[in-house]
Amino acid sequence: MAGKNPIRRRNFVKLSGVAGVGLLAGCAGGGSGTEDGTGTTEGETGGGGTTGQTDSSGGGSGESIVIGSLQPLSGSFTPWGNAHRAGLAFAVQEVNEDGGVLGRQLEIVESDTQSDAGQADTIFRRFVEQENAVATVGPVSSDVGIRTARTAQELEVPMLLHMSGTNQAITPETTYTFRVGLLPAATTMQAQASLVAEAGYSNVGAIIGDYAWGRSVEAGIQQHFDVDVNVQAAPVGASDFRSFIRRYPQDLEMMVATGHPPGSLSIAGQLNELGYSPEVVTGPSFPPSVIAGALGDLAFEGGFTHVHNTDVYSDEFAEVARRFGEATGNQFDTHTAYGYVSGKMLAQAIEDAGSTDSTAIADAIRNIRFDTLFANPIEYTENGELKNQVQIYSQLTSEAPSYFPEGNFGFEEQFRTDALPALPADQ
Helix, strand or coil, rough: CCCCEEEEECCCCCCCCCCCCCCCCCCCCCCCCCCCCCCCCCCCCCCCCCCCCCCCCCCCCCCEEEEEECCCCCCCCHHHHHHHHHHHHHHHHHHHCCCCCCECCCCEEEEECCCHHHHHHHHHHHHHHHHHCEEECCCHHHHHHHHHHHHHHHHCCCEEEEECHHHHCCCCCCCCCEECCCCCCHHHHHHHHHHHHCCCCEEEEEECCCCCCHHHHHHHHHHCCCEEEEEEEEECCCCHHHHHHHCCCCCCCEEEEECHHHHHHHHHHCCCCHCCCCCCCCCCEEEEEHHHHHHHHHHHHEEEEEEEECCCCHHHHHHHHHHHHHHHCCCCCCCHHHHHHHHHHHHHHHHHHHHCHHHHHHHHHCCCEEEEECCCCCCCCCCCCCCCEEEEEEECCCCCCCCCCCCCEEEEEEECCEECCCCCCCC
C-alpha cells in the first residue's frame, strides 16, 4: 500500500476479523481475533490541535487527512463494528493507492466506544480536538447515535452513521449527521408494512427492545401497518424470549424482530424451538456472517430475513466483493459495504469541497449524489436523512457466491421496496 497505514488505534483493543462471531447472552459477541488484512495497526496516542474545528489547511498532523472511526469493538454490537471497520479500511486503502484525496493520504484513527454514549462523545471530541479529524463514522447503537449527533452539531464536524436507526438520531436541529447503513425506524416499518401487504399477512407479531430504537419501531408499526400487530416489549439485555413468544398464536405468519437487535437471533431460534414456523422473521440488519454462524441451518431455511440497503445482487457489488476477498481472504457483505461506502463517499465529499474544512465537507455530503453499492444513488435531505433509497429483504443461502467461492453464505432476494421517501426531520 502507498503511504501510511490507514488506521492508527487510540485505545488498545483486540484486533478482530469479520467472521467467527457468536451469541453471548442473547447478544452478538466478539470477533475471531484475526487480522482483517486491510492494514489495521495499533499505535500510540498522538498530538494535534486543541480547537473544536479544523481549518481549510487542516485535516490531521503531517500530510494526512484524518477520519475518526467510532466503532463498537466490544459488547453487544461488536459484529457490526468489526464488519464496518474492515470495509472502511479497505476503502481507504484503495483511495490511498489511487493517489489519495487532494494529493494527500487518508488516515483513520479508531477507538472502541463499547456502545457507551458518554464514551463515544468523549472519543469524538478527542478525535477532533487532538487528532484534527475532519469527519467521523461508525455509530451503531441508537443511544450512541443520538448523543454523537449532538456532538457533531456542536463541533460542526460531519458524522456518517453505520446504523443508529432511531428517528431521534436526526432532528430539525441536526445538520451534520448523515445516515448510511440503516433507514430510520419509521421508514423501515413503512417498508415492512409493504411486505405484509404484498404477502397478504394478517397475523403478525413484534418483539421490541425497550430503548430508543425499539420504541421507534413500535411507533412506526402503529403508523404504517394496516393490520393489528401484537407488540411485546422486552429488556434490551434479554436472552430468553419464550414467555413473550407463547403469547402469540401458533399460526403466526410473520414476526417483526427488527425492533430487538441484540435478541433477534434468539427470538428466531426460540420460535423454532416452541414449534412456531412463521414464513418471515425480520431481523434488524445483522451482519450476515452472524446470522449464518448463530442460526446454522435455520438461517437458510427458517424464514429469517436480512434487511439491507446494500444491493448485493449488482455487478458493482460483486466486483468490490471480489477485490476485497482477494485482498483480505474474507467475505464482503452488506455491513462491510457500509464501511466501504462511508470511506469512498467521504473521499468524494472532500474532493467536491476542495478543502478539508469540516463545514465544507458537510455541505458537500448534503449536496452529493453518490452512485455506489446501493440500488439507488445516495442523496440527502438538509438534515442528513437518506432519500429515494430502496430497502431489500433477503434470505441467506448455503451456496457461496461466485465472487467468493470460499464463502459460508449467499443471498436470495425475497422482497425490495420502491424508492422510499425521506423521513421528515420533525418526525
